Amino acid sequence: MKVDLRKLSKDSRDFAIEYKKGENFAHFSGCFFSESSFLVVDGKINGKIEVVCDVSGEKFFDELNEEVKIKVVEGSYKGFDEVYDIIEADSNIFDFESFLEGEIESFKNDYHKKQELSTEEFIVENI
Numbered sequence: 001m002k003v004d005l006r007k008l009s010k011d012s013r014d015f016a017i018e019y020k021k022g023e024n025f026a027h028f029s030g031c032f033f034s035e036s037s038f039l040v041v042d043g044k045i046n047g048k049i050e051v052v053c054d055v056s057g058e059k060f061f062d063e064l065n066e067e068v069k070i071k072v073v074e075g076s077y078k079g080f081d082e083v084y085d086i087i088e089a090d091s092n093i094f095d096f097e098s099f100l101e102g103e104i105e106s107f108k109n110d111y112h113k114k115q116e117l118s119t120e121e122f123i124v125e126n127i
Contacts, residue, residue: 001096005074005089008034015043017096019104024049026064028100039072039094040084045103053114060114064107 001015016029030043047064071084072094079086087094 003032003039003094003096005039005072005092005094008039010034015096017100019047019097019100022050023061024104026100026104028068028096028103030068035071037073041068041070041072043068045100047104049104049107051108051110051112054111055113058114060112062107062112064104066103066107068103 001017010033012031012033014029014031016027019026019028024047026045026047026049028043028045030041032039032041032043034040045064045066045068048061049064050059051062052059069084070087071081072087072089074089074092076088077086087099
């Protein structure tokens with residue numbers, strides 16, 4: 001779904017976008033509206049994405065559970081917002097699918113540790 005930053009309504013609109021690639025999946029949903037010169041997006045990304053354990057090098061599926069609070073502005077922006085992340089768009093179009101794919105790639109590049117513990121490790125950690 002693409003939104004023209006120059007033709008935004010002040011009325012809040014709901015959205016839902018699905019991502020599926022092999023066994024990877026994510027669901028991005030929430031609402032968006034216009035505020036001043038910004039596209040404001042409040043949403044949540046949930047899913048399961050295959051990542052590589054940074055400890056063992058094994059591939060496994062990790063849960064993606066991220067709150068999204070962004071303000072998109074066309075061009076550069078010199079201000080600051082304590083609640084929302086600011087995204088500067090190169091054009092007047094914001095593409096929700098591209099944003100979701102970028103968030104998934106960013107998630108894959110984060111630190112991931114497979115959570116399987118042996119009985120011995122579990123006992124040591126809970127003493």
